[in-house]
Amino acid sequence: MHDFFQRADRLLRGTSLSPTWRLSFVYSIVFGLVYGAAMGCYSGLSEERWLQIVYSALKVPLLLLVTFGFALPPFFVLNTLLGVRDDFKAALKAILEMQAGVALILASLAPFTLGLYVSEVKYEFVILFNFSLFALAALSAQIILYRRYRVLIAQRAIHQKLMWAWLACYGFICAQLAWTLRPFVGAPDEPVQFFRENLGGNVYEVLGQMIVRLLT
């Protein structure tokens, strides 16, 4: 247990003895669960709503890991094709650590979310707030990613591009998956459910239509 937190600390500081592969996954899951549970508390802890907390808790690690699973094959092939397959282990470690970092940062932000929920705010604002926290966590975790990638980039400049390719690919899939996995927070006036009945289609289509509607 002590080791668990010590390695998490080292992950944040970027000192040596970084977490192992398995531990990176464990961090993504455990800290994801923590933030997800906090996020799901919006509609209260009453008997009919507690299931929402479980669902929300499960969804955050699910979002991270499934996105990772989808984005990994193209990333692997691209690395191989661009001739840096030998560095793939290091690259994989970097992206895994970043993902663990996202979960860790999110978990550290969970008290803010809970604090906000106590102060009775509107559902729309809650959504926006959670979205901002995700964005904040993703952006901050770039530090972890870049710290690991800096070494690789120094060796082969192509890693710079590959890093961006990973982020673009991950982000692109993550947005759609997040849309599919809704509701994360759970509107208080809707029944508790794991998925919305209508899966909601494609986030980019929805966004595009929104923009068109705004412009016309």
Place this chain on the structure above:
Amino acid sequence: MREWIKSLDGLLRGEATKPDALKRGLIEVPAGGMLMLIAVLGAFYGVCMACFAAFNRPVADALMQMVASAAKIPLLFLLTLLVTFPSLYVFNALIGSRLTLRAVWQLLVATLSVMIAVLASLGPVVAFFSFSTTGYSFMLMFNVLMCSVAGILGMKFLLFTLQRLTTVFKEGSEPPKPVVSPPPPVVPASAPVPSAVAPSEAVPASSQTVAAADAATPPPFSPPALPAVPAPKGALEKAEDQVFSGDVMSIFKVWVVVFALVGAQMSWVLRPFIGAPGVPFTWLRERDSNFFEAVWNTFWSLLGA
């Protein structure tokens, strides 16, 4: 199967296209096995693509669409290859490159394998978007985008490999570069070749070159490697400074564009791949219009125009 996958891996890693591996003037891959892999990986992508139909069609129709797409994707690539290969070879030979028929074939099969490998790696992403998207236009454009990504990477592989072959041929026609010694006196490249032929009867020329290059001390009479392709000497040797002149490269560049155009139109002929919602299953649709017009229209309909 394992061997084939290993070869594909070698292609992706660039091991099969290292200068050393290209000594014989072609990519050493099992072409038959690669074609099998192309079929398997293409079928995988086809199934991923047809996942869209699974949500918009009765089950039987959806299954048929999956089978059809799984068959059509490999077919699409192979037909495109067959359509473009002969003309490429002819122009290639005409312009005076040293690539043999087999070398061109190997090169193209390798390129296709790379393309399909990239495409297949994107398969799960496509399947996921197919499951969660309702808009047909979006899926159409998304698949076009994925295929373009795979195509561009494959074509880059082709052009880079060609460039590497250029250097191989150049080195093959010059004496192997000695590590320390001053450049040898200018030897007419054709002169020592006959003398080198005799001792190298038992040993293939390529391995001799490797040995010569490996030995740090340049042998006094280092036999210049034979031209990688046992081509008639003389006529070819004269042009060796420009083995792959700009002409050959531009032929390939034009071919890349032609390949893309043919592939795109071929995909139009072979459609439907995805299966529009509400349309009953058919193996092929009527032949009307063309790919580019359709993509253009889809693009605008996606923007809501």
